[in-house]
Amino acid sequence: MKIIIGKYEASIYPEGEGFTGAISLGFDATGKRLRVKRKGKTKAQVRDKLREAVEDLEAGIKTEVKYSVEDAVNDFLEKGLKGKAKSTVDNYRSLARKNLIPQIGAIKLKELTADYLDKWLDERAEELSTRSLRLVHQILERAIRQAQARDRVRRNVASLVIVPEGQEGHPSKAMTLEQAVKLLEALRTTTEFRLSAYVVLSLLAGIRTEEARALTWPEVDLKARTVAVYRSVRAKGDTKTKRSRRVLKLPKKAIEALRAHHRRQATERLQAGEKWQDHDLVFCREDGMPLDRWQVRREFQKITTLAGLGEDWTPRELRHSFVSILSAHDVPVEDISDLVGHVSTHVTETVYRHEIRPALTKGAQAMDKILKRQSRSA
Secondary structure, three states, rough: OOEEEOOOOEEEEEEEEEEEEEEEEOOOOOOOOEEEEEOOOOHHHHHHHHHHHHHHHHHOOOOOOOEHHHHHHHHHHHHHHOOOHHHHHHHHHHHHHHHHHHOOOEEEEOOHHHHHHHHHHHHHHHHHEHHHHHHHHHHHHHHHHHHHHOOOOOOHHHHOOOOOOOEEEOOOOOOOOOHHHHHHHHHHHHOOOOOHHHHHHHHHHHOOOOHHHHOEEEHOOOOOOOOEEOOOOOOHHHHOOOHHOEEEEEHHHHHHHHHHHHHHOOHHHHHHHHHHOOEOOOOOOOOOOOOOOHHHHHHHHHHHHHHOOOOOOOOHHHHHHHHHHHHHHOOOOOHHHHHOOOOOHHHHHOOOOOOOOOOOOOHHHHHHHHHHHHHHOO
């Protein structure tokens, strides 16, 4: 059966249990005949596929028929995340490999439809948190956008769907003053944990966990009792915002913890000998190499368990606790905003809306007074 599709001559013929269609595209430079083939159960299906193939040719689309969602996602993970922080890349890869690739990866990219995505996202919303669901959709949308830029697909169907609300994620919480004191007391009575000072500094100064992991000794002045927060483990080493670059006065307990940590690290350096990798980091592994967030999280949960607070805590909740304790003891939101490095009080009130209360004094001085008051009443 001969037919004309656009400016091309095509033929459809029975093959196997269905039909095959072929379009003649002429000949290449070597004289080899160029053909595009499509298969289907009916002649109508084959005709539609041939028509789509012609439209792709005329639009400059050059995707192989077998190019799948998995191929597009893998291409994006390999080429589309340049300059991103390692933690971001690892998170994207994990989400893609647990959610996208096993479930819709086998679908041919050109056959993926908005209707199918709508249904799939609704199903995933029954298991994933809203944040995870949005990230999964974002990965897919950006993967298809990259495929578009490389003439592999004509439109981005992921841009045509609305992401539903997922399940409630793990809500961040803050320690009470009593819990914070209990944590500090547990750390005071043991030398078991290498990251004791990390926990004390994060709790009493409110620095972000990615800022603490990037902190170097030249940025710590034990005599002046200050720490300069200039960097983080984010992409390119920048802090989250320009306002995040700040110099903080530290409470006495934080200075005591850092001095003890400095002595401990000096011993570790001697024991490591030539194996020590000197990055001048305040908080690092036993060989001087940078910590990752999972190492910090594991040790922190051991510390909270020892303190009788349970293991359902994350390092970022130390910052939440810092804000909550200061707010509960009359520190104004303007001062808290400066201390945590936010661009405005609106950001502080939005991010820490459950922790912020009406307030009056300043960071390190206030924390010293609060802890002193607590120890007297104990």
